Amino acid sequence: MKTVIIGTNHAGIAAANTLLDTYPDQEVVMIDKNTNLSYLGCGTALWVGRQIDSYENLFYTNKEAFAEKGARISLETTVTHVDFDKKIVYCEKNDGETFEESYDKLILATGSVPISPNLPGKDLKGVNFLKLFQDGQEVDRQMSDPNVKNVAVIGAGYIGVEIAEAAKRRGKEVKLFDAEPTSLASYYDDWFTKGMDANLEKHGIELHYEELATAYKGTDHVDTLVTDKGEYPVDLVINAIGFRPNNELGKEHLELFANGAYQVDRHQQTSDPDVYAIGDCAIVYSNALQAEAYIALATNAVRSGIVAAHNIGGTPLESIGVQGSNGISIFGYNMVSTGLSVKMAEKNGLKVSYTDFEDLQRPGFMKENAKVKIRIVYETESRRVVGAQLASEEDISMGIHMFSLAIEEKVTIDKLKLLDIFFLPHFNQPYNYITMAALSAE
């Protein structure tokens, strides 16, 4: 059986490795237009902000590794189109050479592309996006110019907040813009985002919320950002207003979700039984929503790649769905969430209740300590947990995984009230905040 994989980043890599490691009789062809693969985008803000020494270790594999496993891999090669009837993929290398690849099974792992506001001046030098390794290199090059003093970041979601921190760490004047009234509005409720915004302001980032960019001004290079509320001198602009699924190759042939992502079943199969879609170009099943959704995360990309590969290899495997667990750490302030915030639940028509608690991580007699905020969101009727958010200067990241499982397994808030949670003053309180939040749920 011959499988062609279009897109060899996180999703495509996971699918290829699963096929090559588990089904040796599989013929695997991998195609990607980029010059590199496996770049960890999350590392961009870390090395631009000089929190790590270089970007060298932000790649976890390479082309040679797949050739050694027997795959045929073609980088710097763009798939120009797919004939789904003849089951042929048409490719063009950067040097202009073209070739075709027939397939028995096709995996679309073409990912996502940054949403690009079509504003006047968008092609001026100094206006950047942040998706690829090359984009990070370019932003880093501009940040290294001492004449670059004023940085505007448009979009205060994950990428925007992280790169704003990086620019601040590089000594720049940073303005952070967002259409919403707070940062991270898609993932957290205000009780949490206000904490992040206070943290950003404490570190000197100027917040401009409910303010929309309307144009970039300059001659060859951007020098002014125009918004619906004012004009600001800028030397560097970074757009981070979200990604959209890259459905270019299959949008005419395959069923699409509301936002254009490929519709897939729990086997990652599209409406064409010989075509699978994985990662940012496909939907996921949200256990919180109990419905299909679009959640572009590397973690979802990898798991969907594994599921598709096993189904192609002959092992029927269903995706168990996701909760969209995610985390962020900015100037040492940590926030993690899984499932739905109250805001997102209500936006999706769920009737939910929630319980909040705030306390120190450890007993007051411990020297090392910090406050922790927790919110658990649950469906009012069924009382099943649908979301959780935690925030602290402590590392609270491990706590969110329990809630991820609770959502997946439809555990009710009442089941958490007397859950066995250990006590040790080094780690937590005798009455820890998970128990206290659950006990205070109405």
Ligand SMILES: Cc1cc2nc3c(=O)[nH]c(=O)nc-3n(C[C@H](O)[C@H](O)[C@H](O)COP(=O)(O)OP(=O)(O)OC[C@H]3O[C@@H](n4cnc5c(N)ncnc54)[C@H](O)[C@@H]3O)c2cc1C
């Ligand atoms: C700055 C940044 C930070 C991030 N941080 C995190 C994080 O901390 N945690 C997290 O979970 N997620 C994070 N993400 C999101 C994560 O990177 C994506 O969810 C992940 O990359 C999706 O993987 P993918 O393989 O589905 O798609 P992509 O990474 O978009 O890869 C798609 C690939 O397909 C190729 N391709 C597309 N069309 C064609 C074609 N026609 N011909 C040939 N090749 C083609 C592209 O070249 C690309 O290599 C971050 C993203 C960015 C940009």
Ligand SMILES: NC(=O)C1=CN([C@@H]2O[C@H](COP(=O)(O)OP(=O)(O)OC[C@H]3O[C@@H](n4cnc5c(N)ncnc54)[C@H](O)[C@@H]3O)[C@@H](O)[C@H]2O)C=CC1
């Ligand atoms: N720690 C993590 O898990 C990380 C995950 N990612 C993922 O990468 C993807 C892309 O990240 P982001 O680009 O940050 O998307 P995002 O969806 O997280 O944030 C986009 C932000 O832009 C704002 N926005 C939209 N249109 C706007 C406009 N016209 N003007 C001003 N603001 C506008 C939105 O309100 C939102 O706050 C996301 O799926 C995210 O989950 C990225 C970085 C880190």
